[in-house]
Structures are given as structure tokens and as C-alpha cells.
Amino acid sequence: MNEHMEELLSQYLDEELDDETTAYVREQLLSNPEWQEALEELQTTVQAIRGLPSEATPERELWPEIVERRNATAGAGAEPKQSFWTTPRLLAAGLAALLVPGAGLAVALTLRVAQQPDVVEVRVAPRAPIVIDVERIAERARRAAEQAIRAGERARRTVDRSGRSRLQANVLDAMITLLNDDDPQIRTQAAHALGEFESPRAIEALGRTLVNDPVSEVQKMAAWALGEIEHAAAVDFLGAALINEDLDPEVRAMCAWALGEIESAAAVDYLGRALEDSNGRNSEVMKQAAWALGEIESAQAVHYLARALNDGRNSQEVRKNSAWALGEIESAQAVDALGRALLNDPDPEVQHTAAWALGEIESAQAVDALGAAVNSDRLNMETRKQAAWALGEIESAEAVEFLGAVLHDRDAASEVRSMAAWALGEIESATAVDHLAHALRDDNAEVRKQAARALGEIESPLALEALTAAVTDEQNVEVRRMLIWAIAEIGN
Numbered sequence: 001m002n003e004h005m006e007e008l009l010s011q012y013l014d015e016e017l018d019d020e021t022t023a024y025v026r027e028q029l030l031s032n033p034e035w036q037e038a039l040e041e042l043q044t045t046v047q048a049i050r051g052l053p054s055e056a057t058p059e060r061e062l063w064p065e066i067v068e069r070r071n072a073t074a075g076a077g078a079e080p081k082q083s084f085w086t087t088p089r090l091l092a093a094g095l096a097a098l099l100v101p102g103a104g105l106a107v108a109l110t111l112r113v114a115q116q117p118d119v120v121e122v123r124v125a126p127r128a129p130i131v132i133d134v135e136r137i138a139e140r141a142r143r144a145a146e147q148a149i150r151a152g153e154r155a156r157r158t159v160d161r162s163g164r165s166r167l168q169a170n171v172l173d174a175m176i177t178l179l180n181d182d183d184p185q186i187r188t189q190a191a192h193a194l195g196e197f198e199s200p201r202a203i204e205a206l207g208r209t210l211v212n213d214p215v216s217e218v219q220k221m222a223a224w225a226l227g228e229i230e231h232a233a234a235v236d237f238l239g240a241a242l243i244n245e246d247l248d249p250e251v252r253a254m255c256a257w258a259l260g261e262i263e264s265a266a267a268v269d270y271l272g273r274a275l276e277d278s279n280g281r282n283s284e285v286m287k288q289a290a291w292a293l294g295e296i297e298s299a300q301a302v303h304y305l306a307r308a309l310n311d312g313r314n315s316q317e318v319r320k321n322s323a324w325a326l327g328e329i330e331s332a333q334a335v336d337a338l339g340r341a342l343l344n345d346p347d348p349e350v351q352h353t354a355a356w357a358l359g360e361i362e363s364a365q366a367v368d369a370l371g372a373a374v375n376s377d378r379l380n381m382e383t384r385k386q387a388a389w390a391l392g393e394i395e396s397a398e399a400v401e402f403l404g405a406v407l408h409d410r411d412a413a414s415e416v417r418s419m420a421a422w423a424l425g426e427i428e429s430a431t432a433v434d435h436l437a438h439a440l441r442d443d444n445a446e447v448r449k450q451a452a453r454a455l456g457e458i459e460s461p462l463a464l465e466a467l468t469a470a471v472t473d474e475q476n477v478e479v480r481r482m483l484i485w486a487i488a489e490i491g492n
Contacts, residue, residue, distance in 0.1 A: 004198050007168055009039050020233055021200045172197060176205040179222075184215040191218060195225030203229060207237030210255075216248035223251060227258025235262060239270030242289070249282040256285060260292030268296060272304035275322075283315040290318055294325030302329060306337035309354075319350045327357025332365060339369030342387070343376070351383045359390030367394060371402030374420065381413040388416060392423030400427060404435030407442075407451075414444040421447055425454025433458065437466035440483075445476045452479065456486030464490055 011017050012025045028035040175197075178190035191209060194202040203226065210222040223241065226234040241247055242255040256274060259267040274289040290308060293301040308314055309322040323341055326334040334357070341354040355373060358366040373379055373387035388406065391399040406412050406420040421439050424432040432454070439451035452470070455463040464487065471483040 005035065005038055006042075007199070009035070009042055011169075012039075013042060018201075024200055024231065024233070168197065168199070169201075172199055172201055176202060179205050179209050184213075184218050187213065187215070187218045188221045191221040191225050195221070195228040198229050200229060200231045200233060203231055203233050203237070207234060210237055210241050210251075216251050219247065219251045220254050223254040223258050227254070227261040230262050232262060232264040232266060235259065235264050235266045235270070238262075239267055242270050242285075243273050245277070249285050252282070253284045253288045256288035256292050260288070260295040263296050265296060265298045265300065268293065268298050268300045268304075271296075272301060275304050275308045275318075281313070283318060286314065286318045287321050290321035290325050294321070294328040297329050299329060299331045299333065302326065302331050302333045305329075306334055309337050309341050309350075316347045316350060319345060319347065320353050323350060323353040323357050327353070327360040330361050332361060332363040335361060335363050335365045335369075339366060342369055342373050342383075348380050348383060351379060352386050355383055355386035355390050359386070359393040362394050364394060364396040364398060367391065367396050367398045367402070370394075371399060374402055374416065375405055375409070375412075377411075381415060384412070384416045385419045388419040388423050392419075392426035395427050397427060397429040397431065400424065400429050400432045400435070403427075404432060407435050407439045407447075414442075414447055417442065417444065418446045418450045421450035421454050425450070425457040428458050430458060430460045430462065433460050433462045433466075437463060440466055440470040445479055448474070448476070449479045449482050452482040452486045456482070456489040459490050459492075461490060 008017070008021070008025050012022065017025065025035075029039060172194070175190045175193045179187055179194075181187050181190070187209070191206060194206060206222045206225050206229075210219050210226065213219050213222065219241070223238060226238055238255045238258050242252050242259070244252070252274065256271060259271060271289045271293050275286050275293070277286055286308065290305060293305055305322045305325050309319050309326065311319075314322075319341065323338060326338055338354045338357050338361075342351050342358065345351050345354065351373075355370065358370055370387045370391050374384050374391065376384065379387075384406075388403060391403060403420040403424050407417055407424075409417070417439070421436060424436055436451045436455050436458075440448055440455075442448050442451070448470070452467065455467060467483055467487050467490075471480055471487070474480045474483060
């Protein structure tokens, strides 16, 4: 339980929160087990403190038991009972005597030191013998002491938290007041402090500062602070500032970053509008907006990101971040836009990111675009390798011929051929056996090793002849081990 959570729950129990923050806490309590456990702990502590007695009083419930046992054992003319107790037991009995009320009971003790130095004879001469369960009373005393210690510790922690909460509330109020200071540096520092405290109480004041402060540095710091607080109540403040093209682009970019930190679907349209900035077309703002949409991971953002990805007027960074965000969202709606970027975008990094995103989405709709990419001489080695990886992630048998063609292309880089062999092993289709058997004779050891692994994954008896022939001629130790493993897999 962090201090921010402690403060909110403590104020929630004391009914000191405003309506908006109370709603936020209730939302967390409904959905977050950590918050539920923390609230239960605080409530238990409060109840324990309220249940503590105002002064120390002995337990009274032992007396009826003593009377009951006395009546059960008493008889006419009963002789006083003589027993021998060791010194520790006698001390325990003394502790019990402190806990048992002695109203009207006359007890005469005659002590005689016996031959054993640690044994004392106790002669009790009441009207009838009394049997006291010393061990049970001592155990009760021990448990009571432990409970008192635990209650004291809980009380101390609660008092500490309460004190910290009051102190933090005072500091927050002071910092909020300083947001209106005449000195912009003071206002900037106050906004930074409020971001460090991460308290939802500061959202409204920071939001007003973001929208109304005349100094861009103060506005930028207010946006940063709202991102640190990570509360959905800040979305409208940040969104309004983000789409305001009159504001400093650095302020707007910080607003986009903050919305990405908050990760609320309510921010999608604000970020989408910023991504379609047709007037200012500020690359930094648009790049941050694309990143934020990837952090939010809402399918509602796909059409905004797809348009930004395929718009050649946008910077390389905007297109690359748009491709990345679509991969994070993992919606099949993005396949067409990513396929076009993979094959047609002029920037290799955008192409590479588009191939990665298609692998993350894992839709068979992407096989044709990826298959064309993996066999394209126009694309660089890294992008072709990424396309082969993506086909392995999709695991569609439709990709076998595309990948098999790569294994037969000696002009393709060995890294691409090796990844193609790996991908065929992920697909596990028997139609790939001939292609992989051919790759067992590749001049690159890593390609041969991946081909052997793939045949072992496919487990088709059709591969046994090629594997057996290869293991006889193979000189590379690692490849030979993989060949033997594959033969064993098929045999099993």
C-alpha cells in the first residue's frame, strides 16, 4: 500500500474527499483487489482502536468458571487439598490471582519449602477446594498481551498515516495556492511539486493552470503533473489543450504524452484530432499523439492511426509511431494499412515496424503482404527477416510457399533464410517438408540447424530419409545434435 493510496483511503473513511475523488476511490475499490485489501486493513485498525478499553481492567469472565469448578468439587467436610507446585507454576498462579477478582474469598496460604529447592508446598484452606487452571489462565494472559501489542502497533501506524495525511493536505493546499503566484518560476515549481505528490486533489487547479496560464513553461509543467497523477478526471483539460493550435507545440506534445500515461479511452478522439492536424501539422505533437494511442490500445483509434500511417505528408517519426501503435492495439482492421506501409513506404524503419505490427496482430489476412515482402529484393534484409518472423507468428499454412521460396533463393541473406526455416517450424505443416529438406543442404550452418529444428517440430515421417542422410554427412556439432533430436521427435 503506497502513501498515495493510504492518504486517499484514510480521507475516504473520514469522509474528507470531494465528490469526484470519492467516485474515483469507489471505482478502485470495486475493481482493484489491492485497494480492497488496504481498505479492510484500515477499517480493522480503526475498529481495534475504538475497541481498546479506556483503562486497564481485569477479565471478569473467569469468575463464573472458578465458581462452577468449586461447586463441582466441593463436598461436606472436604479436606483441604495439598499440592506441590514448581516455582514457575506458582508464579503463573500469582499472575492468575491478579486476573481473578477475589471478592469475599478468604485464602490462607501456608508455605513450606520442601526438600527440593525449586518446589513449594501450597496449602489452600477455603471452605471448599478451588481448582485453578493455571496454564489456561496464563495462555489467556499471553494472548491478551500479544493482542494489545498488535493493537498498539496498528494504532501507531494509523496515527502516523493520519498525521502524514494532514501534513500532505496542508502542503497540497499551499502548492495549489502558489499556482497563482506572480512569479512564473514559482508557479512552475509548484506544478512540479503537485506532480510529485500525484494527488487527484490537484487536478482541477492544474487543469486551470494548463488552460489559462500565460507562460508556456508553466503550462507544460502543469500538463506533465497531470500525466504523473494518471487520473481520468484530467482527460478533458489535457484534451482541450492538445487540440488548441494556438498553444505552444511543446505544451501540446506534453498533453499528448500525459494522455498516454493516463491510458483512458476517453482521450482517443482528442488524440485522433491532433494526429490529423491539417493546419499546424506539427511533427512532435503528432508523434506523441500516435504514441499515446498505442498506450491506450483502443480499437477506436485504428482509423486515425491508419490514415496517419499512409499519409506521405507526415514525418517518418509520425508514420513509424502510427505503425507501432497499430501493433499494440492488435486489431485486424489495421492489416490493409500496415500491408501498404510494408510494401510502399519509402522509409525502411517504417517498413520494419509495419512487418512487426502485422506479426503482433496475427491475422491470416496479412499473409499475402508479408509473403511478398519476404521475397522482395527492394526491401532490406532486416525488414525481410521481420516479415518472415511475422509469418511464423501468424502460423498459417498459406505462408508455406512464400517461405519455401526464400529457402530456395540463395541470393537472400542467410539471416532471412534462417528465419524462414524457423517460421515453417512454427507453422508445422507437412507441406513444408520438401522445402526444409532442401535447406538441410544449405551452405549456412544456422539455416541447416533451423531447418532440422523445423522438421522435428512438424514430426512428419516423410522427413526421416532426408534427416538420416544429413546426419551422416554433417560436420557441425550443433547441427548434428539438432538433426538427431528431430529424428527422435519423429520416432516418438
